[in-house]
Amino acid sequence: MSLPLLELPSTGFLTYITIMSSTYSIPLGPFTVNIPQEDLDELKVILKHTRIPKETFENSHTHPEDYGVTREWFIQAREKWLDFDWYV
Numbered sequence: 001m002s003l004p005l006l007e008l009p010s011t012g013f014l015t016y017i018t019i020m021s022s023t024y025s026i027p028l029g030p031f032t033v034n035i036p037q038e039d040l041d042e043l044k045v046i047l048k049h050t051r052i053p054k055e056t057f058e059n060s061h062t063h064p065e066d067y068g069v070t071r072e073w074f075i076q077a078r079e080k081w082l083d084f085d086w087y088v
Contacts, residue, residue: 040086044082047078047082052074053071054071
């Protein structure tokens with residue numbers, strides 16, 4: 001069962017969307033992702049040169065929900081992306 005169409009302002013790409021009921025599902029199965037090596041190399045260069053913000057009260061606060069993500073989160077995220085094995 002689908003709900004009525006929702007009219008959106010014309011964006012050139014999408015004028016209408018269909019909101020499907022919560023019972024709608026897409027069968028899941030194995031799939032392959034193919035990312036060219038040069039794109040992965042470029043991503044690593046960008047990550048290596050990404051500047052981590054200086055420590056401030058807001059990005060070092062123990063309650064990130066109050067101020068967004070912490071500086072430590074940025075550092076850990078960058079390291080995980082640099083060490084990520086795309087060919088597992």
